[in-house]
Amino acid sequence: xxxxxxxxxxxxxxxxxxxxxxxxxxxxxxxxxxxxxxxxxxxxxxxxxxxxxxxxxxxxxxxxxxxxxxxxxxxxxxxxxxxxxxxxxxxxxxxxxxxxxxxxxxxxxxxxxxxxxxxxxxxxxxxxxxxxxxxxxxxxxxxxxxxxxxxxxxxxxxxxxxxxxx
Amino acid sequence: xxxxxxxxxxxxxxxxxxxxxxxxxxxxxxxxxxxxxxxxxxxxxxxxxxxxxxxxxxxxxxxxxxxxxxxxxxxxxxxxxxxxxxxxxxxxxxxxxxxxxxxxxxxxxxxxxxxxxxxxxxxxxxxxxxxxxxxxxxxxxxxxxxxxxxxxxxxxxxxxxxxxxxxxxxxxxxxxxxxxxxxxxxxxxxxxxxxxxxxxxxxxxxxxxxxxxxxxxxxxxxxxxxxxxxxxxxxxxxxxxxxxxxxxxxxxxxxxxxxxxxxxxxxxxxxxxxxxxxxxxxxxxxxxxxxxxxxxxxxxxxxxxxxxxxxxxxxxxxxxxxxxxxxxxxxxxxxxxxxxxxxxxxxxxxxxxxxxxxxxxxxxxxxxxxxxxxxxxxxxxxxxxxxxxxxxxxxxxxxxxxxxxxxxxxxx
Numbered sequence: 394x395x396x397x398x399x400x401x402x403x404x405x406x407x408x409x410x411x412x413x414x415x416x417x418x419x420x421x422x423x424x425x426x427x428x429x430x431x432x433x434x435x436x437x438x439x440x441x442x443x444x445x446x447x448x449x450x451x452x453x454x455x456x457x458x459x460x461x462x463x464x465x466x467x468x469x470x471x472x473x474x475x476x477x478x479x480x481x482x483x484x485x486x487x488x489x490x491x492x493x494x495x496x497x498x499x500x501x502x503x504x505x506x507x508x509x510x511x512x513x514x515x516x517x518x519x520x521x522x523x524x525x526x527x528x529x530x531x532x533x534x535x536x537x538x539x540x541x542x543x544x545x546x547x548x549x550x551x552x553x554x555x556x557x558x559x
Numbered sequence: 560x561x562x563x564x565x566x567x568x569x570x571x572x573x574x575x576x577x578x579x580x581x582x583x584x585x586x587x588x589x590x591x592x593x594x595x596x597x598x599x600x601x602x603x604x605x606x607x608x609x610x611x612x613x614x615x616x617x618x619x620x621x622x623x624x625x626x627x628x629x630x631x632x633x634x635x636x637x638x639x640x641x642x643x644x645x646x647x648x649x650x651x652x653x654x655x656x657x658x659x660x661x662x663x664x665x666x667x668x669x670x671x672x673x674x675x676x677x678x679x680x681x682x683x684x685x686x687x688x689x690x691x692x693x694x695x696x697x698x699x700x701x702x703x704x705x706x707x708x709x710x711x712x713x714x715x716x717x718x719x720x721x722x723x724x725x726x727x728x729x730x731x732x733x734x735x736x737x738x739x740x741x742x743x744x745x746x747x748x749x750x751x752x753x754x755x756x757x758x759x760x761x762x763x764x765x766x767x768x769x770x771x772x773x774x775x776x777x778x779x780x781x782x783x784x785x786x787x788x789x790x791x792x793x794x795x796x797x798x799x800x801x802x803x804x805x806x807x808x809x810x811x812x813x814x815x816x817x818x819x820x821x822x823x824x825x826x827x828x829x830x831x832x833x834x835x836x837x838x839x840x841x842x843x844x845x846x847x848x849x850x851x852x853x854x855x856x857x858x859x860x861x862x863x864x865x866x867x868x869x870x871x872x873x874x875x876x877x878x879x880x881x882x883x884x885x886x887x888x889x890x891x892x893x894x895x896x897x898x899x900x901x902x903x904x905x906x907x908x909x910x911x912x913x914x915x916x917x918x919x920x921x922x923x924x925x926x927x928x929x930x931x932x933x934x935x936x937x938x939x940x941x942x943x944x945x946x947x948x949x950x951x952x953x954x955x956x957x958x959x960x961x962x963x964x965x966x967x968x969x970x971x
Contacts, residue, residue, distance in 0.1 A: 398587070424711060428658065431704060447690045449695040459700025461734075466707055468718070522689050522750065544919060 403443055409436025423469045429460045445517040448525060562844035564683040565761050588674040594675070601674045602667075605817050606636045612817075613864045648805035654803065655712035662709035663804065663811035669701035670818045678752050680835045680847035686818045687873040691752035692744050695826060696737055699781065702815070703729050707802050708908040709812070713803035721799035729781055731881045736777040742770040742896050745828045746821065746928075756834035759919045761823060764831040766925040767896065769932040769939075771831040773889050778823040780877070783816060787877055796958035821859060888939055892932070899931050900924070 434457040441450035461515025518524055528534040540550040565683060568589060575585040617624025622798055626631030635657050650659065658749045675685035676694050686695055703726055710722020744750050746766070780787040783885045801812045828834055835847030871879070903924055 416906075424658075428708070437752040448693065451690050451693040454638055455693070455700050458702060459697065460730070463703055463707060464729065467702075467723065467726065470711060494639075520689070541820075 399443060402439065406436045406443065408441065409433065424466065427462060427466045428467055431458055432464070434458055434462065436478075446521070446523045498527035561684055562680065562847075564680060564845070564848075567618065568682075574579075593685065597674050598671045601671050601822070602814060603819055604821065605814055606640070608859070608927050609636045609639075609817060611859075612866075615860065616867040617865045618808040619864070640810070643807055643810040648806040648808045649803075651714055651803045653714040655714070658708045658712035659803075659860055660808070662705045662712065662816070663808045665708065666702055666705035666815040667811050669698055669705060670815050670822055672698035672701070673819075673826070674841050675894045676752050677822070678829060679851050681753065683756075683948070684753060684846060687751055687753050688715055689745055691829075692740055692750040692751050694756070695739065696733070700733070702819070705815075705914045709804070712801035713800075717797045718800050718802045721797075725783070728783075728874070728877060728881075731878060732777045732780040732885075735773050735881065735889045735932070736781060736886040738886070739770040739774040739777070740769050740892050741893055745897065746900065752829060752834075756829055756836060759833040759836055759878070761787070761925050762831060762836075765830075766928040767892075767932055768929070769892055770889070770896070771827070772936075773885055773892070773940070774830070775823075775827060776885065777881075778827070779862065779865070781817045781868045782823060784820055785866040786871045788871055820862060825851075825855045825863060826857040827858050832858070882941075884939075887925065888935070892935055895931055895935065899927060903927050938940055 407503040412431070413431075413436060416429030417433065427526060434453060438450045438458075441453055451498045458483050467494055487529045529539050571589050571592070575588055576582060580588070613635070614624040614631070623637035626636050628634040636657070650656065673695055675698075676688060676691040678684040706722050706725045706729070710718045710720075710725070713719075734845050742876050743755055746763060747755045749755065751756075760868045769891035801809060805896060828851060833850075834854075837846060840850065841845045
């Protein structure tokens with residue numbers, strides 16, 4: 394394999410993504426686990442950039458690092474007595490490990506059997522963001538899922554307000 | 560006609576390839592040098608900005624300001640920097656060391672990242688990515704994580720309270736910022752910074768002044784300057800999230816705040832005031848950098864002026880103002896802009912995406928949008944006036960009740 398800037402960047406970003414994921418799982422300190430989650434999501438944003446999908450990369454940072462991780466971190470910080478936990482709270486980790494390995498094997502099998510040996514499908518169009526936007530509101534493409542997701546988010550928003558007012 | 564930035568680029572490129580490097584390596588080296596130059600510009604300009612702001616505020620408040628170190632005290636910031644560099648960084652007991660030291664780095668980094676998409680001139684932009692506007696918001700959201708890290712890892716309850724308050728405020732004000740940032744984006748039809756500047760034969764400020772004002776208010780809140788400087792409320796939460804930081808670690812938070820304050824001026828100039836556009840810029844592209852810097856500093860002066868003039872507001876007022884006023888107003892403005900712009904385009908008066916090509920073609924569209932903005936802005940002002948009157952009457956009734964109660968007490 395040839396070493397190019399792209400492969401080096403891919404290696405670094407993969408280490409971020411995978412190492413961060415490992416850190417989330419093995420850390421007993423929940424805040425540290427949340428920080429490793431940020432690192433992992435950051436690595437995935439880097440992979441999106443390598444795939445020439447800058448829009449997805451920016452949204453990954455904005456939504457996952459800027460909003461969801463902040464939400465998770467604050468939830469951990471305001472939950473009483475969750476920060477001091479040092480020993481594991483239950484003994485189910487072998488079961489969880491088996492489930493995780495099975496899920497990984499299934500996904501890996503599907504991906505390998507589908508895409509192994511394939512060359513890149515086509516070049517990335519120059520104005521990919523504009524095309525993405527057009528697809529989101531095109532009735533032939535993603536209009537229905539897009540609108541459904543919007544309605545779902547609106548319902549969640551109203552639900553949150555109702556809960557907060559009680 | 561080639562401008563100075565392209566000339567420098569070609570000169571460097573020939574120099575490096577002349578030394579035997581491949582073309583890819585030469586491009587890489589020049590890109591690195593460019594990033595280095597922009598990052599250092601963003602930080603070194605602070606040495607001037609901090610002096611500028613102190614001096615301007617002092618004059619506005621009828622003081623002299625820094626006047627000891629150098630002529631007009633211009634080297635005051637250099638002396639301050641030397642002092643901060645030589646101070647000890649105290650790490651509190653029980654602090655979480657790695658997040659504690661990483662937070663200031665992330666705070667400064669998130670601000671410097673913004674400068675990558677700021678166009679100084681047509682050919683002088685760090686990287687003209689197709690998602691420039693979105694990139695700016697994403698880079699800014701990293702700063703929130705830095706504040707949270709700093710507040711939590713300090714092992715101090717005031718720092719944590721300050722961080723929660725700061726995060727609540729920053730996350731809230733991101734909503735109106737993004738909604739109003741969408742308006743220049745959709746008027747241009749692109750998120751590319753250079754396209755947004757290029758389309759402004761008439762500055763967007765004249766077409767959508769209300770969007771510019773809301774974006775400005777949100778940005779000032781995002782930076783945490785007066786009147787929104789609640790991130791460090793001395794009277795309530797001591798210094799806020801950076802209470803435990805000293806020496807250069809504190810200086811980095813300080814630098815991040817000031818650099819962010821200057822960066823939003825550059826973005827304001829880019830998005831609403833035509834960036835590097837100005838007379839003669841098509842013939843002499845180098846002039847663009849001059850126009851851009853001039854506009855940025857004029858806006859920076861305006862920011863300083865606001866800071867010296869306005870009193871600060873309470874945290875509940877800040878949050879109410881955002882969620883109950885700015886967010887509905889910017890939503891309304893966004894929808895109206897979309898509809899009006901589309902109607903104008905469909906009526907055949909001006910083809911929407913050609914309307915940005917020349918001053919004359921852009922004029923009708925600008926006038927229509929300006930009318931919409933003035934109507935919405937006027938209605939919003941009337942609404943504020945009414946809300947203020949209702950509140951004052953309520954207070955008056957309360958006070959009267961208290962006073963009559965006190966009079967009865969005294970009469971007994």
